Amino acid sequence: MTTTTDSRRGAPGSTGKVRPGAGTGKGAGPRRRDRLSVQNLPGWMFSSPFLVLFLTFMAVPIVATLVMSFTDFGLANVRDPFSTEFTGLENYTRLFEDERFLTALFNTGYFVVLGVPLTVGAGLVAAVLLNSGVGRLRTFFRVGFYAPVVTSIVAVAVVWRFVLDPADGLISGLAAEVGLTSPDFLGSKALAMPSLIVMAVWRNMGTAMVLFLAGLQGIPTEVREAARLDGASMWQEFRSVTVPLLRPTMLYVSVMTTIGFLNVFEEPFVMTEGGPDNSTLTVSLDMYREGFDFFHMGYASAMAYVLFTVILAITLLQLRLLKDKTR
């Protein structure tokens, strides 16, 4: 009996909340495993490739970034890493007096605060619409909304740069057709960042949509039927049935989108070089310039850690906020 439960875990069952694997080792496991002895050797053998790569390319660099952030690591130290000097908290204190960095931090925040809710919201709306019975076109729509996700951000940024071109671009062409002139989106301090945000929403909402679709399918039909029999309008149904039941998905989507958006780099790199007047300079772009144009690697490492701290804080906050309401 226990094993059948186990095997069902992978497939979305009728409970709505499927948590495959979370309980492995409980159920059937303990008694039999006790009998069969512990599989230490194979366990570690199977873990070792991941662990070796993880240690080399993640654990060591994470620690190294932290160490480097307290040093004046520069170009000469790439050849001779151990001659670098510790400078204590200097990089961090300098960071918070660095106008450029503070601007970058603000811009990144702006991008996330506006971009994430819009992406999640657009994805959710698309998913709900798609899930409300649109017949055969469903697949077609799904493909259409998801297509930007699979394309390279660099290519997409190149395309959008031209789409937004004030002279020969798509938008300006459309505007001209109806007798308007379009602004120079990427050349304007006020509009450059919103333009990048719109592009990011366009590119990423597909992911959110597909995840929400999966979540929606986990909502049992009976619940909906019941709501409808009670005379709930579509909006009411959405608010009081769909949204609450989608909270776990929403949590996942928001966290993942936030992490991705906080690292925004390609868009300003290709479209604006951080301008005009640093209005699209993001932390990752600033870090890249400090770290790889001027090889202020210690300083860039401090930037990386500030960003990482922000990511951790926001993730934890989101987990907290959204999880509390789930139960």
Added chain:
Amino acid sequence: MQPIPRIAAATAATTALALLLTGCGSGGSEQASAKDKQTLTVWGMGEEGKHLAKLGKEFNEKHSNITVKVTPVGWDVVHQKLTSAVAAGELPDMAQMGSTMMGEFIELQALEPVDEKTFDKGDYFPAAWNSGVKDGKAYGVPWYVDTRALYYRTDLAEKAGVDEPPATWDDQRKLAKAYKDEAKAEWGTYHQPANVGTWQTWLPFLYSAGGQLLDKSGKPALDSPESVKALEEYAHYFDKGLSRKSSPPDYDVVKDFGSGDAPMFISGPWIVNNIKDQQPQLKGKYATAPLPADESSTSWVGGASLVTFEDSEHKAAAKEFQKFLTETEQQGRWYEMAKSLPAKKAAWDEPALKNAPEQLDAFEEQLKTAKTVPPLAKWEEFASKIDEGVARISQKGESPEKAAAWMQKATQGLVD
């Protein structure tokens, strides 16, 4: 410790040390001679990189054992790529290196000194040769020199009622305004407003105002009255809507010059070629002129040298290729191909230069009085601060005084 293990340990240590030394050192023992069959890897930059590949092929026809592989790298990324390659120790054999980058790479000890018996200092313009000299040693063979002058549309100027090149800053302002108001051009001129390389357009203003990058004691002089004046002049064009306040990362002024949207700009001699290739209809409709003067009409000397990297194993072949590229006759041809001005004095007597299109005259003229950019180990960073300082007046709308003070503060730690 027992004697034998001690010996073993000593041997091991020595071997390790030896391996380390051969690994990190110049690898002198592995030098290929100029006669060996080999591939010479060369990084070329921007416009010149495109043409260099052709010369590499010609060289290979004469020296069948040496294949030249030219990799063109964009100017925007070349500094980052070269420094990163130095750091990683993964360099090509030789490269074309912008004169302003020499200081940094000499400091990094990445360059092989020039064999001054083969390349004679006296053959080259002193400004070009000296950009690659440190402590009496030369590290680059000057390849070409360039400087900045003014390009303007004569047909549109006529339409706007102007028939003479602008001689002073005042004239330049008037022409820009006339282009916009009378000739109905989108902009009056193009002054690069921000991003990498903005300093190249602004520096002529600083020099013409009588300013300097560094004062006599070697400290930045970016908050001098002259610097403020140069910034003020530059800002005028943005304040009055005569020059665009931002441009896309791959903005090519030649395109807007051709369409008449930007009928005036400041740039180097290679643009003559670009106009011929991309905007052939402009023939006879544009001219060049020496920079409009304030205190004087003073531009800056740029250009590039040919450098061999210290880690290269093909130094002899690199020398052959450099000899080939700097032959007097070849310099004349190079000028024909890339419109790059020869760094070798004798080449100016070549027919190609004698019969140069008139647009080149302004550059020749300008070159006589042009000043150098001081060699700085942290030039790129220094330059990026100027870029940002100029962006402060063009895009942030900061006052020239404030921007000048900012530049001064930002560059203070970058000179030593």
Added chain:
Amino acid sequence: MTAQVSDTASRPLHKGERTGRRLRVATLWAGVLVMTTPFLWMVLSSFKSERDLGATPTVWIPDEWTLVHFDKLLDLLDMGSHFFNSTLVAVAVTGCNLVFCSMLGYALAKLNFAGKRPVFGLVLGALMVPHNLMLMPMFVMVSKMGLIDSYAALILPFAAGAFGVFLMRQFMSAIPDELLEAARIDGAGEWFIFWRIAMPLVKPALATLAIFTFLQSWNNFLWPLVATNDPDKYTLPVALATFAIDPTKTNGSNGVLMAGAFLVVLPVLLVFIVLQRYFTQGIATAGLK
């Protein structure tokens, strides 16, 4: 999903519902139009002549279709070798992930070993760490190993992703224990069980993982930008990006840029349209926690 579709379809729709449905379909049409327009614009522009590109009013459909931008692009960029670099790296990264992530996923789901919990903790933690954090020391390490400009530098750091482990662990857990126990009793080795019994059972998950890893690698940008200096080693996105910010190469020609973007986007988009079912199903299962 089928449940909902048939649900609405089986009941006769009354008038209000029908208008509602029309409205929803219309909204979706508008949405899809917005989503696909940039691609259409890209394709059309890449075939427009330079004159049409700069024309006012905008020429929407090219007067004459031309390949001149593609010619120029291929002249300026060695697209073939960038394509090769991208493909090689993506295939290698995908292969490694399939094997390594499945191995650990299997161990975490089906083996009982000391230290399992902390290992799983590491995997979860690694999910949260952005790759940008490690850029600087990774560059130093890879430089010291002499791997700058090598394929190894582009492959190894991404050879075993935490996401893959997480995904595989989920799917491996769904395999009935009896099956594995039976094999063990028959004396099969753990590797045999993993490779011959478990792996074939999680093929759909492997397909999902393969698709996503490949995509991620194909579109990866910052690390390849940092880890390659020699333009011959650039992957497609790096080549396109450095090209797109270099006026001496593009000469401000949007046609060439659109041709470049088109060639980068095209293969992925085609594969996506053919395999779209696996993509969207894949991400759905992957997202389920």
